[in-house]
Amino acid sequence: MSPRRLFIAGAVALFALAPFVLPIGYVTPLTYIGLSALVCIGLVLMTGVAAMTSFGQAAFCGVAAYSTAVLTTQYGWSVFATLPVALAVTVLFAVALGALTVRLAGHYLVLGTLAWGIALFYLFANIPVLGGFNGITDIPPVSIGEAALTDPRDFYLLIWGLVGLAMLAVTNLLDSRIGRAMRSLPSEVLAESFGVSTARLKLIVFVLAAFLAGLSGWLQAHYVRVVNPSPFGVNASIDYLFMAVIGGTGNLGGAILGPAVFETVRTWLREWLPLLTGRTGSYEITAFGLLVIILIQGAPAGLMSFVSRFLPSKQPVKAPASAPALPRRPLPERGTPLLEVDCVSKVFGGLRAVDDVSFDMKAGEILGLIGPNGAGKSTLFNLLTGVASLTSGTVRFMGTRIETLAQRDIAALGVGRTFQHVQLRPQMSALENAAFGANLRGSAGVFAAMARADRAEEAQILRVAQDQLERVGLGHLADVEAGNLALGQQRVLEIARALAFDPALLLLDEPAAGLRHQEKQDLAALLSDLREQGLSILLVEHDMDFVMNLVDRLVVVDFGVKIAEGDPASVRANPRVIEAYLGGVDDPIDGPLDGLAEVRP
Numbered sequence: 001m002s003p004r005r006l007f008i009a010g011a012v013a014l015f016a017l018a019p020f021v022l023p024i025g026y027v028t029p030l031t032y033i034g035l036s037a038l039v040c041i042g043l044v045l046m047t048g049v050a051a052m053t054s055f056g057q058a059a060f061c062g063v064a065a066y067s068t069a070v071l072t073t074q075y076g077w078s079v080f081a082t083l084p085v086a087l088a089v090t091v092l093f094a095v096a097l098g099a100l101t102v103r104l105a106g107h108y109l110v111l112g113t114l115a116w117g118i119a120l121f122y123l124f125a126n127i128p129v130l131g132g133f134n135g136i137t138d139i140p141p142v143s144i145g146e147a148a149l150t151d152p153r154d155f156y157l158l159i160w161g162l163v164g165l166a167m168l169a170v171t172n173l174l175d176s177r178i179g180r181a182m183r184s185l186p187s188e189v190l191a192e193s194f195g196v197s198t199a200r201l202k203l204i205v206f207v208l209a210a211f212l213a214g215l216s217g218w219l220q221a222h223y224v225r226v227v228n229p230s231p232f233g234v235n236a237s238i239d240y241l242f243m244a245v246i247g248g249t250g251n252l253g254g255a256i257l258g259p260a261v262f263e264t265v266r267t268w269l270r271e272w273l274p275l276l277t278g279r280t281g282s283y284e285i286t287a288f289g290l291l292v293i294i295l296i297q298g299a300p301a302g303l304m305s306f307v308s309r310f311l312p313s314k315q316p317v318k319a320p321a322s323a324p325a326l327p328r329r330p331l332p333e334r335g336t337p338l339l340e341v342d343c344v345s346k347v348f349g350g351l352r353a354v355d356d357v358s359f360d361m362k363a364g365e366i367l368g369l370i371g372p373n374g375a376g377k378s379t380l381f382n383l384l385t386g387v388a389s390l391t392s393g394t395v396r397f398m399g400t401r402i403e404t405l406a407q408r409d410i411a412a413l414g415v416g417r418t419f420q421h422v423q424l425r426p427q428m429s430a431l432e433n434a435a436f437g438a439n440l441r442g443s444a445g446v447f448a449a450m451a452r453a454d455r456a457e458e459a460q461i462l463r464v465a466q467d468q469l470e471r472v473g474l475g476h477l478a479d480v481e482a483g484n485l486a487l488g489q490q491r492v493l494e495i496a497r498a499l500a501f502d503p504a505l506l507l508l509d510e511p512a513a514g515l516r517h518q519e520k521q522d523l524a525a526l527l528s529d530l531r532e533q534g535l536s537i538l539l540v541e542h543d544m545d546f547v548m549n550l551v552d553r554l555v556v557v558d559f560g561v562k563i564a565e566g567d568p569a570s571v572r573a574n575p576r577v578i579e580a581y582l583g584g585v586d587d588p589i590d591g592p593l594d595g596l597a598e599v600r601p
């Protein structure tokens with residue numbers, strides 16, 4: 001057994017034995033920590049994985065708690081019969097609120113969650129059937145058969161058993177195709193360019209987090225056996241967020257450590273502060289606030305990032321030695337029309353960044369898009385990939401009009417890409433980053449991933465990812481976190497990821513930037529090989545030596561206008577091109593004249 005598994009088995013055993021060896025006075029706080037941990041696991045998914053902040057999780061606890069309270073006390077339902085209903089009601093609320101909220105970004109998202117957190121609190125307090133601010137009392141305890149779980153130890157075991165299950169399910173989820181897509185959500189451009197519907201996936205994350213909060217709320221209702229609005233208000237939501245942040249949202253273990261530290265420190269302060277100061281009053285809240293600020297300053301990534309240094313680390317994800325090949329996309333026949341760009345323009349305010357540009361590209365060729373700084377290359381790239389919308393013009397890819405399609409729909413047609421500013425998930429290994437490229441080549445969903453019923457497909461995806469890493473010369477670095485690779489390696493990793501996507505057209509945005517001489521030569525050889533294998537490549541590049549020796553044809557733009565098109569030799573000799581580049585002679589950054597040296601007058 002690996003040291004990490006041994007550690008986890010030990011931790012599980014300790015948690016299982018704790019209520020039998022600890023005095024009963026410790027069991028109740030531990031139970032509350034478990035209840036909070038369920039909410040915090042959802043917050044790790046939302047905040048740490050998908051970069052969404054919620055100030056409304058306690059309201060979802062409330063929806064489930066009130067659902068079961070009403071059904072058991074007013075309609076005589078059995079406790080367990082209310083569980084699916086309470087969770088279904090929570091999910092319905094989450095879908096409705098999430099659909100309104102998850103498309104918001106930054107502080108608008110935060111304000112959105114605050115708004116519905118407050119709205120639900122007052123809903124709980126004002127609906128007569130929910131008992132107003134007094135709430136609902138005499139909620140029955142959870143019972144298994146005739147045996148009611150009134151002993152705190154039994155309830156402890158139920159709650160921590162569920163925490164364990166939730167941790168396992170979420171760990172499995174994050175370690176899957178759909179989990180990698182979730183981990184790509186902080187960069188929407190990245191996620192969408194590999195076919196992820198970010199709005200849909202964010203909604204799934206939002207609903208999962210609400211589900212876990214609902215489960216906690218249902219348990220709270222039957223543990224405390226009273227519900228009233230106060231534990232489900234915005235203050236409680238802020239507490240949950242504090243717990244998650246203190247523990248560390250980048251690590252699932254933080255969802256347990258955070259509530260444990262939060263509850264322990266708050267209890268100590270409540271007990272000791274009046275003794276130390278000789279005063280009564282809620283000074284502990286002020287002191288606690290200060291401590292939280294210090295903690296966040298000292299450990300911005302959360303305490304778990306510090307603690308995990310002393311724990312056995314997770315084994316890197318490995319590709320199997322072999323796996324059945326994933327189906328390949330049929331490539332268009334060499335020489336057939338692939339990309340038809342017709343009179344495309346993009347206007348920013350008064351600036352025509354791309355001005356009436358037209359060009360065609362045939363399957364199986366490498367086309368270079370060049371031009372001095374600010375010529376409009378990146379803008380054109382963004383128009384072709386759906387990142388930005390056209391002002392006018394049409395774009396056809398394999399005969400299909402794509403200029404109005406969303407980024408992910410263009411990707412799904414077979415357009416793979418890399419980015420001018422590298423877009424990798426730095427904490428994922430090179431293998432996992434490459435595997436994300438194959439996102440659209442799998443189909444296993446959230447539940448299959450949680451239950452690890454996706455392992456056959458996962459093996460295929462990881463194998464493809466490893467093969468592509470080896471193809472670009474990064475096979476030996478598969479285990480290394482992408483953030484620890486050199487910039488040149490990161491660029492090449494982006495190419496491996498785009499190849500794992502199995503594109504019909506590969507769009508490369510300055511792939512040679514940051515590469516050393518030998519790396520550039522290797523990259524040129526790789527791209528030539530890919531062309532031999534029938535892949536079409538459109539590349540934006542500043543390095544003229546690299547471009548001139550590689551491409552079949554060039555399109556040159558300057559001030560948004562196409563000024564030349566043709567094979568490298570004719571473009572080299574084109575006076576407008578020489579003029580455009582001589583205009584950049586003072587430009588110290590790119591040295592664009594190098595590859596044109598022989599045509600200087």
Ligand SMILES: Nc1ncnc2c1ncn2[C@@H]1O[C@H](COP(=O)(O)OP(=O)(O)OP(=O)(O)O)[C@@H](O)[C@H]1O
Pocket residue numbers: 348351353371372373374375376377378379380
């Ligand atoms: N979002 C935007 N809003 C306003 N102007 C923009 C925007 N994006 C680009 N531009 C302008 O459009 C012009 C073309 O920019 P673009 O980035 O496409 O050029 P480029 O050829 O890719 O340059 P570089 O080689 O430096 O990357 C520039 O003048 C730039 O300032």
